[in-house]
């Protein structure tokens with residue numbers, strides 16, 4: 515358990531057990547908290563990858579769904595955006611569930627849980643990933659996990675890195691720092707570096723992909739799209755950070771990705787999620803023309819916040835995946851956010 519996780523978990527426990535989250539929950543009616551998951555992994559099975567933060571276990575996901583089904587109204591993105599500011603029907607606050615990238619586990623592991631509780635969800639798919647190729651950060655995860663060497667020494671931009679790879683924790687640290695360094699590069703330079711690093715690590719990652727990393731096949735994507743609970747959305751073709759791309763490429767990734775996706779699922783995808791999606795990772799205003807041309811009705815970022823009156827359709831907020839039912843409650847009830855706002859308020863006052 516990492517320090518960050520335990521601190522986050524302790525804070526969540528305090529906010530839930532004290533009743534604070536029940537109080538903030540009441541203030542969030544008419545708004546929707548959108549949660550972002552990626553893949554899921556089976557309980558008790560070695561994941562075969564270094565970074566499990568994007569792949570919660572099925573039992574954790576099930577616990578979160580059970581909690582949300584009991585205390586919240588889990589809605590589609592259409593309702594999250596279309597009914598913003600309205601309180602209709604049940605007076606329970608609203609939550610929406612999303613999954614990014616297009617993992618096979620969305621169909622095999624997540625859908626049965628969604629069915630069990632009758633919860634809708636949206637899966638945002640990068641079309642290059644479907645049935646074919648690992649995304650760049652997945653390639654590096656697998657290569658660093660499997661590399662026979664004991665060090666990775668590489669220059670990225672002006673910086674020089676020398677990571678020891680003697681055990682799993684060293685490899686995980688190398689991966690975290692490597693991804694952070696690469697995400698600052700332009701897309702063209704990033705790809706050049708990834709190829710160079712894969713060459714240096716000298717390991718075959720073309721086969722035996724661990725279950726957690728496997729993409730949906732085209733057939734499975736169609737199967738998922740045919741489910742009455744799941745809607746498929748766009749997530750570009752190759753998953754570049756759009757804020758690091760030339761305009762022409764942003765256009766190609768949005769329009770080309772949408773065209774491929776619509777063809778695969780046999781219908782028009784309505785929602786889009788920016789890869790990475792943090793501040794500076796996309797330019798909502800600039801992308802809006804192409805997103806609209808591609809037929810999307812709204813685009814989601816990874817900037818924390820709730821879908822509430824006044825938010826832009828082209829930079830709708832989302833939260834990351836909670837790691838327990840308590841973290842889910844502290845997030846979607848707004849408790850984490852209220853505490854953060856109070857902290858900032860008192861910091862500002864102290865600075866006066």
Ligand SMILES: [Zn+2]
Pocket residue numbers: 614615749753789790
């Ligand atoms: Zn993604």
